[in-house]
Amino acid sequence: MRAILAKRFMRLPHPTLSRKREREKNKRERRKTHYHLRMDNPQTAFLFDLDGTLVDSVYQHVLAWQEALESEGIPLSVWRIHRKIGMSGGLMTNILLRESGHEIDAARGERLRRMHAESYNRRSKAIRPLPGARALVAHLTEARIPWAIATSGRMETARPVLETLGVDFDRVPIVTRDEVRYAKPDPDLFIAAAKKLGVGIETSTVVGDSVWDMLAARRARALGIGLLSGGYASEELERAGAYRVFEDPADMLRHIDEIGGRR
């Protein structure tokens, strides 16, 4: 066994193989080794949701969706919209329409999307980064811990808040709903973010405020950390699979050593 491991890591030439076959064998070994090394040395990478996780924008999104739905003659209670926030906008409107017995059609979906973006942008000047958000990502950058942002929102609504957060668009991988086929609770956004970082999703930790982030994390086989700053309760996040819950980015930074955030 020790001999096999030694061979795998040292890539010694095999005495009985030809040069070409040897190269191919080494390639196969490297592939296997890569996988094993990743699990043997699981340095954590953090994949952040945006709204409610790094910026305080959930309540504005909720009221903007309510306004959009009402303009289509669909009156819905605000709390029901709040409980669906964080998932794909298209999926959310489909679910809300189905639950309230309204018809789903593509043109209406498109009108809702535009109306929401317009109403949200009108409200977005009041939006601030959450306490500790900038300090948390600055800590990770300084400690050379990989991090990225993955949001169910579109770049159209995400850009202004990313700017208030001071994110360097050239250096931080950002995945928006425009780039993947399915948004949360599907795992695609987080998988794409891990790929952009060049890290394994199975050694990544998703940080989000909604149950949809936690479900997407589980489907991607990542870990999930829940933040209360989107207005969900601790029990909701834990039930959806969060392995740890903090109040907001400031509280997460205070506990960073508990969750793989050391240098």
Add this chain to the structure above:
Amino acid sequence: MRAILAKRFMRLPHPTLSRKREREKNKRERRKTHYHLRMDNPQTAFLFDLDGTLVDSVYQHVLAWQEALESEGIPLSVWRIHRKIGMSGGLMTNILLRESGHEIDAARGERLRRMHAESYNRRSKAIRPLPGARALVAHLTEARIPWAIATSGRMETARPVLETLGVDFDRVPIVTRDEVRYAKPDPDLFIAAAKKLGVGIETSTVVGDSVWDMLAARRARALGIGLLSGGYASEELERAGAYRVFEDPADMLRHIDEIGGRR
């Protein structure tokens, strides 16, 4: 024992007492009997919170408080305000100021109250009764089950939403923050509402959307029913003492026979 009970309920003249002493004794007995009868025949009365319970106004209150606090140079995350909504406005601002290390003074408190009312009234035209709210109170009225409204808000902000609800101000007892010394989570509002109805608080059921309603109910020795329509989670309400949780007034009406709402 049976003889004592028979005497108490039938009020037979006592053979050895004079007429006057007999009358006094009967009066004392009646007082005692009144208490016992109330516990023996506990017809439920319902004491409703207003915001988030009968009308869909919590998120507007939350953002109005955020705007008021920000105008005083106190930036607070929206979810933290949401978690305090439903308690006395004065108590809430004191708690939020203390938690965020700001100074509490009466003049600032008064400015915050005025600023909140102004900002809230600007947002209040979008506010609607919650699904089933009108049908629920109409059912109770028809079934001759006593009900009243007790809100931590002031009449200044409560009146417009009471009007959208179609409440008959001459017939429905309404207790606002203006009428009691301490609002929720103190029990005074619900005790005053029960008194206005002429029912015992210990046979009343408080219906509210926030943990502060549930805590006030327990302090008043009433029962508490939690509604999710204010945006709190089921577990938060149950942990604060709710003996039953429903989605909204429509859902409560569907289950009215489970909670003493029969004719």
